[in-house]
Amino acid sequence: MRLLLLVSYSFVKKIPLLFLPLFLIACSPIAVVEKAEQTIILKAARIFDGHQLKTNSSILIKDGMIEKIGDFQSFNNANARVIDLGDATILPGFIELHAHLTFQKVPADIVLKHGITTIRDLGGPIHKPYGGNGSLRVLTSGSIITAPNGYPIPIFGNNSHAIAVITEVQARRTVAKLVESGAVIIKIALEPGGETGAPWSSGHGHGNKHGHKHNKHNADQQWPLLSEKIVTAIVDEAHKLNRKVIAHIGEAKGAEIAINSGVDEWAHMPCATIPEHLLKKAVEQGVTVISTIDTLSKCTGIIQNTKLLASLGAKILYGAETAHPDIPWGIDAQELLYLMKYADMSVIEVLKAVTSKAGQQLNYPLLGTIQAGAPADIISVKGNPLDKLKKLEYPDLVISGGKIIVNNF
Numbered sequence: 001m002r003l004l005l006l007v008s009y010s011f012v013k014k015i016p017l018l019f020l021p022l023f024l025i026a027c028s029p030i031a032v033v034e035k036a037e038q039t040i041i042l043k044a045a046r047i048f049d050g051h052q053l054k055t056n057s058s059i060l061i062k063d064g065m066i067e068k069i070g071d072f073q074s075f076n077n078a079n080a081r082v083i084d085l086g087d088a089t090i091l092p093g094f095i096e097l098h099a100h101l102t103f104q105k106v107p108a109d110i111v112l113k114h115g116i117t118t119i120r121d122l123g124g125p126i127h128k129p130y131g132g133n134g135s136l137r138v139l140t141s142g143s144i145i146t147a148p149n150g151y152p153i154p155i156f157g158n159n160s161h162a163i164a165v166i167t168e169v170q171a172r173r174t175v176a177k178l179v180e181s182g183a184v185i186i187k188i189a190l191e192p193g194g195e196t197g198a199p200w201s202s203g204h205g206h207g208n209k210h211g212h213k214h215n216k217h218n219a220d221q222q223w224p225l226l227s228e229k230i231v232t233a234i235v236d237e238a239h240k241l242n243r244k245v246i247a248h249i250g251e252a253k254g255a256e257i258a259i260n261s262g263v264d265e266w267a268h269m270p271c272a273t274i275p276e277h278l279l280k281k282a283v284e285q286g287v288t289v290i291s292t293i294d295t296l297s298k299c300t301g302i303i304q305n306t307k308l309l310a311s312l313g314a315k316i317l318y319g320a321e322t323a324h325p326d327i328p329w330g331i332d333a334q335e336l337l338y339l340m341k342y343a344d345m346s347v348i349e350v351l352k353a354v355t356s357k358a359g360q361q362l363n364y365p366l367l368g369t370i371q372a373g374a375p376a377d378i379i380s381v382k383g384n385p386l387d388k389l390k391k392l393e394y395p396d397l398v399i400s401g402g403k404i405i406v407n408n409f
Helices: 017-027 108-113 153-159 168-181 228-240 252-261 276-285 302-311 333-342 347-353 356-361 389-393
Strands: 040-048 053-062 065-070 081-084 088-092 094-099 116-121 137-140 144-146 162-164 185-190 244-249 288-290 315-317 378-382 397-400 403-407
Touching: 040 378, 094 356, 108 116, 108 397, 108 403, 144 168, 153 162, 168 185, 168 228, 185 228, 185 252, 228 244, 228 252, 244 252, 252 276, 276 302, 302 315, 302 333, 315 356, 333 347, 333 389, 347 356, 378 389
Parallel strands: 040 081, 040 088, 094 116, 116 137, 144 162, 144 185, 185 244, 288 315
Antiparallel strands: 040 053, 053 065, 088 378, 378 397, 397 403
């Protein structure tokens, strides 16, 4: 039978009232589904619960939610289906904070089968949050707010899912409309172009793969940017509506506008080298940076910016920009390795950045964790992936909302 997704009281009461309506929308199935056939007990040598690694524990899944995690003998549930994974590692389903799934027509089922159970689609068709009940959970920002003829319009043309604004009033109305339509975050573009190695510049070599209509572009031929006043209005309106603002930036000018306007997140690790004083300001403001290091690996400033931001104590979370032509349609182990190498994260810190910390960033307190009351979004691989992160790109078990999607055990 198909699954009815239920939200336990223990889960809901931990959610700030501010975000409860958004959470309930996101967890609602888009069609009426029936209750899962069986209660499931998963047993494995190791469990990473989103915070720490545990050994020889088991997980009880009921009605699409995690009911309990503990010693196998403590469950005493004769009606449960027991799946003993043996020498394997169970983890929460991974969360991708920067994707372009719909716009680039990447099949959601492929992404789910490869370990990503939740994505945030930044720039593309807007929807109320959906999925998570046996399908990929999808959160959207909708169209990117930009200046007239600003990025991404010069690259993708008029069908770029961008909205150009010219006044503060228009900017505020656009934010309100996006939120009303289901946006979980507001995305803006502060991209003049011209950074060496950027996917949106002519020198990157990905024009044909992206289908972009690249024109010759350099630092002397810059795309227009939103003014600081308009960005400030966007941030103010978004915050009034309990939404954050995320900015696509690639160089110093865009970073400066974002910082001065109080933008909450940077959609990319900046491509060009950013002056240290600006990065310090960003960290002092608590800006969250979505990594995308692998996607922008040809950028001249990517490594320096990552190292400096990490040394300053910046909050850096996983994002691989799923749908980029060089990136796997699922978990990108290379991104995880770059975070370890350049952001000086331990393997546990990296796993937190793509599970529990990502869930917190989305204001879903238990998403990305394995604990009582959390959605049963789970992946597992044979052996210990902490010794070889590449294993995570090919999970042997994928569960979405308690429904088994992949099982190679």
